[in-house]
Amino acid sequence: MARSVTTRQKVIATIAAWTVGLIIFFPILYTIITSFKTEPEAIAGFSLIPSGTFENYITVQTQRDYIKPFMNSVVLSVGSTILALIIAVPGAWAMAFSPTKRTKDILMWMLSTKMMPAVAVLVPIYLMFRDFGLLDSRIGLTIMLTLINLPIVIWMLYTYFREIPGEILEASRMDGAGLWQEIVYVLTPMAVPGIASTMLLNIILAWNESFWSIRLTTVEAAPLTAFIASFSSPQGLFWAKLSAASTMAIAPILILGWFSQKQLVRGLTFGAVK
Amino acid sequence: MATQNTKTLARLMMAPSVLLLLVWMVVPLAMTLWFSFQNYNLLDPSNVGFAGTFNYEFFYTDPAFFQSIWNTLVLVLGVLFITVTGGIAIGLLLDQPMFGQGIVRILVISPFFVMPPVAALVWKNMIMHPGYGVFADIARFFGLQPIDWFAQYPLFSIIIIVAWQWLPFATLILLTALQSLDSEQKEAAEMDGANFFNRFIYLVMPHLARSITVVVLIQTIFLLGVYAEILVTTNGGPGYASTNIAFLIYRTALLGYDVGGASAGGIIAVILANIVAFFLMRAVGKNLDR
Numbered sequence: 001m002a003r004s005v006t007t008r009q010k011v012i013a014t015i016a017a018w019t020v021g022l023i024i025f026f027p028i029l030y031t032i033i034t035s036f037k038t039e040p041e042a043i044a045g046f047s048l049i050p051s052g053t054f055e056n057y058i059t060v061q062t063q064r065d066y067i068k069p070f071m072n073s074v075v076l077s078v079g080s081t082i083l084a085l086i087i088a089v090p091g092a093w094a095m096a097f098s099p100t101k102r103t104k105d106i107l108m109w110m111l112s113t114k115m116m117p118a119v120a121v122l123v124p125i126y127l128m129f130r131d132f133g134l135l136d137s138r139i140g141l142t143i144m145l146t147l148i149n150l151p152i153v154i155w156m157l158y159t160y161f162r163e164i165p166g167e168i169l170e171a172s173r174m175d176g177a178g179l180w181q182e183i184v185y186v187l188t189p190m191a192v193p194g195i196a197s198t199m200l201l202n203i204i205l206a207w208n209e210s211f212w213s214i215r216l217t218t219v220e221a222a223p224l225t226a227f228i229a230s231f232s233s234p235q236g237l238f239w240a241k242l243s244a245a246s247t248m249a250i251a252p253i254l255i256l257g258w259f260s261q262k263q264l265v266r267g268l269t270f271g272a273v274k
Numbered sequence: 275m276a277t278q279n280t281k282t283l284a285r286l287m288m289a290p291s292v293l294l295l296l297v298w299m300v301v302p303l304a305m306t307l308w309f310s311f312q313n314y315n316l317l318d319p320s321n322v323g324f325a326g327t328f329n330y331e332f333f334y335t336d337p338a339f340f341q342s343i344w345n346t347l348v349l350v351l352g353v354l355f356i357t358v359t360g361g362i363a364i365g366l367l368l369d370q371p372m373f374g375q376g377i378v379r380i381l382v383i384s385p386f387f388v389m390p391p392v393a394a395l396v397w398k399n400m401i402m403h404p405g406y407g408v409f410a411d412i413a414r415f416f417g418l419q420p421i422d423w424f425a426q427y428p429l430f431s432i433i434i435i436v437a438w439q440w441l442p443f444a445t446l447i448l449l450t451a452l453q454s455l456d457s458e459q460k461e462a463a464e465m466d467g468a469n470f471f472n473r474f475i476y477l478v479m480p481h482l483a484r485s486i487t488v489v490v491l492i493q494t495i496f497l498l499g500v501y502a503e504i505l506v507t508t509n510g511g512p513g514y515a516s517t518n519i520a521f522l523i524y525r526t527a528l529l530g531y532d533v534g535g536a537s538a539g540g541i542i543a544v545i546l547a548n549i550v551a552f553f554l555m556r557a558v559g560k561n562l563d564r
Contacts, residue, residue, distance in 0.1 A: 011373075014374065016367055017368055020364055025381040027400070027438070030400055031396050031400065034400060043405075043406040046408060087291055088291055092291075094283070097284075100281075110292075113299045115495055115547055115554070116303065119520040120523075121305075121306055122528075122536070124301075124302040125302055126527070150291065150294065150295060210391055225390070225502070226391075228506075229391040229395075229506050231391075242395060242396075243400070246392045250389060254384060257383070264386075268447075
């Protein structure tokens with residue numbers, strides 16, 4: 001039975017929560033608003049009402065070729081995620097369904113690789129990339145992103161797969177299902193939601209990764225993180241254009257993120273909080 | 275029913291992940307360790323050879339080293355303090371019945387999905403800029419002198435930006451934990467006359483303890499490596515005022531071309547991260563046993 005709540009309490013909580021929410025969201029909101037202002041408007045002092053120009057979006061594309069880093073971000077984040085899934089699904093599957101005494105140790109060890117600070121291996125990775133001609137290449141950065149997110153992908157898949165009851169396999173076998181039928185009709189439908197959630201979270205993480213993507217690229221393979229970082233030395237009026245570029249860079253992932261709240265908690269705590 | 279066959283199959287299925295991660299962990303780290311004992315500067319190819327512990331001494335005696343360690347600590351602890359206390363407070367607030375809870379939740383978690391360069395540049399230019407930022411507008415509205423955040427309080431400014439990015443994470447996880455608190459326990463405590471403060475200390479906090487540990491440890495892993503936020507705002511300055519250990523290593527390696535020195539710094543960073551990792555592994559490992 002729920003506790004009785006007076007309307008007054010509810011109204012107070014509503015006002016307080018909306019105030020906090022809007023303050024936290026404000027920098028994002030203000031960026032979106034500013035992207036529809038003209039440059040003189042953008043520096044003319046605080047205002048929440050833009051003149052509604054789309055000029056900045058057009059300028060960012062014509063002057064800075066926005067589509068290129070955007071496509072790089074899409075290719076890199078989706079590519080590295082699919083690659084990581086191809087490698088991780090069989091491994092996580094094996095650990096979830098045929099665990100041995102060492103499974104737990106292997107999982108913990110995999111997690112520990114995620115804790116190696118990126119800067120510690122910056123020098124060797126940079127030199128290796130230089131020697132193999134992988135600097136500023138999509139292939140190089142895809143490999144990098146796959147490797148750094150692989151432990152999280154394995155862990156997430158493992159926690160999802162572990163929830164699939166093993167008895168259901170036995171039941172389907174008793175009913176005379178062959179291995180192929182077992183995979184297609186029993187396992188796949190149960191595994192797909194977990195794989196989809198893992199994919200979603202990993203695309204978000206790869207899209208926002210800002211160490212390797214900035215350091216290992218210059219122009220050709222530069223994703224949005226590197227593209228936006230290049231705005232850090234301003235030339236002339238650029239507030240509104242920066243806002244337009246930023247809005248476009250975060251919008252797709254913001255919307256994906258809203259749909260993945262639950263998976264986020266689970267994925268980033270390695271299943272420790274659900 | 276684990277036959278020898280299925281065992282072999284399981285090993286084969288795990289092999290790609292295990293081998294890749296093994297190579298990924300061992301090879302670069304071994305190279306860093308090797309370089310850290312070498313004289314190796316990309317600008318001076320003639321001076322190559324065994325350096326003993328020179329690189330470590332060089333890094334250790336550099337005044338920037340201790341400042342960057344200190345800055346790293348202040349950054350990590352500052353962000354942890356803001357996000358954990360803020361996360362508990364906002365989590366408690368969002369756990370109340372209200373109108374439009376789903377939308378407020380979306381507003382609160384949004385900063386987490388903003389890529390670090392965007393977060394840093396938006397805060398630097400639109401919020402904290404001494405001339406055109408919103409903070410300056412507010413200061414002028416009250417007749418105060420606007421603050422030049424990144425010149426006067428560079429490290430604090432970065433702490434604010436990073437805390438803004440991580441507050442949603444802490445809030446989301448603590449809120450999830452709060453919602454799993456048995457409402458009958460809360461009611462029982464209320465019936466027994468426990469006021470809000472007592473319920474918080476004796477019921478809510480013990481329930482949250484494990485989630486807080488997880489938040490602290492996971493954030494620490496990421497916060498030790500804060501990089502893009504510093505790069506696009508202060509570039510580590512003024513002087514070394516906002517240089518953390520990650521940024522110092524980057525500076526030594528790619529701006530100073532000192533491979534040996536940067537590698538020694540990298541090994542130090544690994545040791546620091548390992549101390550944290552040790553505790554995180556224990557916390558997560560315990561959970562696996564359940």
